[in-house]
Amino acid sequence: MLQALHTAAGPRTLDVRLTLLPGELLALSGPSGAGKTTLLRLLAGLDRPAGGFIRAAGHTWYDAARRHWLPPQQRPLGYVFQDYALFPNMTVRENLAFAAAGQPQAARLIADLLESLELTELAARRPAVLSGGQQQRVALARALARRPRLLLLDEPLSALDLPTRQRLQQVLAEVHRQFELTTILISHDPAEIARLADRVLELELGQVRRLGAPASAPAPLLGRVVAVLPDGRLRVQLAGAATVEIAAPANRAVTIGEELRFELVG
């Protein structure tokens, strides 16, 4: 649905030509300063490109040649900010209601979103008292309350601890499928990208370095079991002297001295 973008931002030139496929989940990765957030902001209409064009589903959002620019209010998208940007003066439910105002069957939509993102019990609370993971779910629910076609996520999971992050990756994947969204996700985590994304766009200094399938999951590590810990976990010695603690395989018993292939998660 997005056809192309060609733009200049700041002292460097962010130059991206990209066609998004409807329904795909694209990961954006690259070092900081590569232009990932800028790209999302240009798509959302929060910044104005210096040239080129943006088209979406037959509508022109931006066209430098025709001096056409659609303000963010008129672009049917959802944006999840890195700092979540929840409105502190509103409860969780009010944040969603503010976003859903004017939608058909808004009350039903809000109830559904609260339910599916496990926020029903937090609906009357204000954002300040929520944990990072909870705030992230509210930010996601609020972005969906406008029934967007395109969902833009600016490092939504980077500030969260590993278990929360993994659970929310699942939530993201479900939401992407259930709401039939086209999604762009900024992420630095190769495991996360491998798990969620159909394609990955690697940016460096404003230029596309690679666009294609995400790198496959990291190759499994090989190590020797040196101890079975009282809680059932294993201590494994890697090549060299370093040891790591990992969960024991669920389907069989392990003996000390055995060689084991395993993956480090996260």
Added chain:
Amino acid sequence: MPPDYWQTLRLTLALAACTTALLLVLGLPLAYALAYGRSRFKPLVEAVVSLPLVLPPTVIGFYLLVAFSDSSALGRFLIEKLGVSLNFTFPGILVGSLVYSLPFMVQPLQAGFGQVPRSLREAAYTLGKSRLTTLWRVLLPNMRPALLNGLVLTFAHTLGEFGVVLMIGGSLPGTTRVASIAIYDEVQSLHYAQANAYALTLLSVAFVILVALYWLTRRDALRRS
């Protein structure tokens, strides 16, 4: 108690209330434009808004007096075309107060707008909300301390104004003679007890207002933490 104590006090409070209400309406769009605008004339406008902070009130009063009189084009227009004579009237000292207290409203509001995280404003835009809706539902509720500061400082500052009112309004009881001018008049006539009645009133009102401001600001901060 001085003979026209209540009349003077009513006039003083009316001037402060009208100034505060009008400056809120005028100051909000001005502060919004200064906080978010990128015009290259911004420093110029900021300087004009801040001038009353550094100028002697008599300078502002003098130029307004001249501007309102029939020796200036503006004054002639007001008097001949609109039939409005501002010198030595309540509307006249109200206009003077608006100019004099402008920075006390605009500066806190401008700082307040600046302190609301940019992402909140942008989140509202990506949710399809207009600038006006965003101002009303997102910005203003999240800058309540700044709003309160602007309102209270403008009100208190207008209560204490002297030079501007004296230049434009003179000292006409019931029309332009506010408490601060009454104090001066009473002292000139060696009525120290009467002067003290006005002075003590102003002191108490100002103190109560400031205590209320700081108490409300603290309560707001505690509620948010």
